[in-house]
Amino acid sequence: MGQPKGLLNYHGLPQVHYLFGLAQSLQLEAFVSCREEQKLLFADLPVIPDHPDFAGHGPISGLLSAFQAFEDRWLLLGCDYPNLGKEHILRLLNAEKNTFDVICFKHPESGMAEPLIAIYGHSAAKKLLNFYNSGNDSLSRFIKQSQACFLDEPNALVLKSADTPEERDAIFTRKHE
Numbered sequence: 001m002g003q004p005k006g007l008l009n010y011h012g013l014p015q016v017h018y019l020f021g022l023a024q025s026l027q028l029e030a031f032v033s034c035r036e037e038q039k040l041l042f043a044d045l046p047v048i049p050d051h052p053d054f055a056g057h058g059p060i061s062g063l064l065s066a067f068q069a070f071e072d073r074w075l076l077l078g079c080d081y082p083n084l085g086k087e088h089i090l091r092l093l094n095a096e097k098n099t100f101d102v103i104c105f106k107h108p109e110s111g112m113a114e115p116l117i118a119i120y121g122h123s124a125a126k127k128l129l130n131f132y133n134s135g136n137d138s139l140s141r142f143i144k145q146s147q148a149c150f151l152d153e154p155n156a157l158v159l160k161s162a163d164t165p166e167e168r169d170a171i172f173t174r175k176h177e
Contacts (some may be wrong), residue, residue, distance in 0.1 A: 034067060095149060102143050
C-alpha cells in the first residue's frame with residue numbers, strides 16, 4: 001500500500017482512529033496491534049506490539065501477542081476494511097456464544113471466513129498457540145479447523161479489504177456512487 005493501512009483516511013481521520021472510536025463508542029477497551037518498529041506511529045493510542053516470539057507472521061502475530069498480554073477474548077478488527085461500521089461490530093458482539101472458538105463473517109461471494117473481522121474466544125488462545133507452534137500462521141486455516149460461528153454478511157463491500165492503492169480507490173469510488 002506504500003504506507004501503514006491504519007493511517008489511511010476513509011472517514012475524515014486515520015482508519016486506526018476511526019476503528020478505535022467505534023470500539024470506544026461500544027465501551028470496549030481497545031488496543032492497536034502493530035510491529036515493534038511501528039509503535040511511534042500510534043503513540044497517541046494504547047498499543048500491543050508484536051511479541052518477539054511471534055513477530056513477522058502477519059495478523060496471527062498480533063493476535064498471539066494480544067492473548068499473551070491479556071488472557072481475554074479478543075475482537076479483531078483489521079484496518080483494511082474501510083466499510084466496516086458499528087452495526088457489523090454489534091452483530092459480532094451480539095452473536096457471541098461461549099461454545100465457539102471464533103465468531104466471524106462469511107464472505108457472500110467466496111463463502112470464506114473473514115478472519116480479520118472476528119471474535120477469538122478464550123478457548124482459541126491455547127489452540128492458536130499450538131497451531132502456530134506447529135508451523136502454521138494462517139488465521140483462515142485456523143478458523144477452518146476451529147469451532148467457529150459464521151455470520152452472513154450480504155454486502156460484499158463491507159468485507160472487501162483494501163490491500164493496494166487500486167483496491168482502496170475502487171472501494172472509495174463504489175462507496176460514494
